[in-house]
Amino acid sequence: MAAVPWDSAALYLILASSLIGVMGVSLISPILPELRTAFDISDSQVGLVITVYTLPGVFLTPFVGLLADRIGRRRVIIPLLMIFGIGGAGIAFTENFAQVLVLRFLQGVGAAALVTLAMTLIGDFYDGTQQNAVMGLNSSTIGTGAAMYPLIGGALAGIRWNAPFLFYGIGILVGLVAVAFLPEPDGREASDVRTYLAGLRDVAVDPKALAVFSAIFVVFFVFYGAVQTALPLLLNDEFALSPAEIGLLLAMVSIASAAISSQYGRISEWRSAPELIALGFVAYGCSLLGVWIAPSPIAVGGSLLAFGVGFGLVMPSIDTAIITAVSGRLRAGMMGVRTSVLRLGQTLGPVSFTYLAEEGFATPTRGYRLLLVLCGVVILLVGASAYPILRSGS
Template sequence: MSDHPSAGSSATIPWRSRTLYFVIASSLIGVMGVSLISPVLPDLRPVFGVSDSQVGLVITAYTLPGIFVTPFMGLVADRVGRRNTLVPLLLLFGVAGAGIAFVDTFRSLIALRFLQGIGASALVTLAITIVGDVYEGPRRNAVIGFNGSTIGAGAAMYPLIGGALATIRWSVPFLFFGIAVLVGVLAALLLEEPDIGTATDVRTYLSRLWAVLFLPEALAIYLAIFVAFSVFYGAILTALPLLLSDEFGLGAGQIGPVLAMVAVASATVSSQYGRISQWRSASQLVALGFIAYGLSLIGVWLAPSPVAVGVALLAFGVGFGIVMPSIDTTVITLVSADLRAGMMGMRTSLLRLGQTVGPIAFTFLAEAFFVTTVEGYRTLVFGSGVVVTIGGAVAYLLLRE
């Protein structure tokens, strides 16, 4: 099996490239940490005797380390290599995640989630960085689209898997995280290090990276990442499971299929990104994706049943399947190979900030300012939908001009 095939100009997927499979595996593990256990969140309340806002910490503790750790991981990966950074992160993710299955206090759960979050901090970042290192042109776009599609398919399955495993016991889904240990061992043995050229001294590296971060295009992309993931993790992956449990009486096994609608649509759209990217510019596609986000959230607010909620979430998945490949393509083409992991690190840092702020904001506001949390979640979902729709529409009109 060829590991580093010639980039060429073909838009086909390089199936014989060993690197491709480690990229896919790392990406799938990188998005496993929340979607797998999102259906389990309501069950954690009686197990540990905690409130909605405390349950939100299960996600926040996982995403918080990435805000600070990911830029550092990007620096390390640009200087010591992609593989030497990726393998320890996979091992930490798997060990800490599986260890949660054996805790008996909520404090221990949060501590291990924090460690697992450190392991997850740069997995997707490094996967996309390696794509930029190894592939070029149409083939790179095809691999990015395929990677996004696979992530979407995995994210569609994770809520189903997590919900099904949680019917055995709340702790069983956490054992599933142990698969990252196997991938880490295989990567240490089989993954070839991409050639990224000679590293510059740290001061020169940081000054170059700092200059690129303040390009208008970079600032706009990073703002889009923060907003997208604040809404996704706050409204969809935190507030919505609690709303489905409290308003419609759904259990973890029923919540999973509803949430999976986002990933089903995302995977379908991402698989066609190579063609979609020829229709509009990356920045215009991001704006259109935000319109889809907003309309989906308004649809969730209007939905009279769980089935209708699932249908509305398909639009959110369409937006996600457009937004993320467009953002990743923009980021990895802004800079040369020796800065690529650093730029992707900053991208993921803003992503993690959004993931961290979203769950805290939605649960806190719903509990603090509304008579019931159900009323709060519904109002916040609708308000977010209106704001995101208007923002996406205005951005698209400006970009068209």
């Protein structure tokens, strides 16, 4: 990575912002079972810990970029970092579950567009070969963080259940460093609000865009509902795993995803983006069915590697499909709506899985198992039936 500007203070702040942007759920997924005991709450209430965090992004994300265009990147990203850190770290000192939810919502406001703004700053500060190198470094950093956070969260929970929340306070530190060292990019052109909203409207009725949005929603609905929320609760109930052990298993998804994503350039020469999305769905389905029949935690970890393979195929393919599906005039609107739909899946998945498992079955454990197999079968059938159709049409 010779083109990476290692002497640039902005580079490290961009990477730190991206890392913080993907920290919110993966860091605490291993400790979700511990929250049941700490606050004497049900599984469906545990799901709210993720839902209230992702909810603000559904509405805020499409417009944060527009705000940053008009008032400046620094004036947006620094407050977001501070809000994230204050909201997250404050949970460590809460006395009841209602306070947890309020602070998680506040933290979600801060997290709503950190990754999006980090990518925007890359475009502002760098160009050409340097920009491509920094984009690649940023993606690699996000993948590494996503793999490490479950391990870190599980290890910190070994100290006390609230220790992982204190780790969120790093957002405050990064915000303070940004005050001193993050410059305001030059040459910004403020977006016209009417034009931007018209672009969003056009995207909303574009058939290709709707297909991409549907895939995004399903991916994150299942990932956050089944893998990030239901699975930790199931592993604790069935195998009595500690937060550290749960974190190790969840890290399998990110490890496999990072490995596949790193080879996406070669893989994309073999099949088109829509075909790879279908194959990714096949991998998701096989993974969930594997988790369902897994007789041991080790087998669960092996099955989660397949989910990571699917994730590594689907996400770069979705972004490629977004770039190629519509004209440049609609691309900014597509990216904004993409992130909003992603957040919607993240928001509905956890509360849906925990509520259905708790209310629809004799025990939540039995519910999680049936929901895993149902999702696995449906997603596998969708991917397996779509692939030959897409293949014959290419």
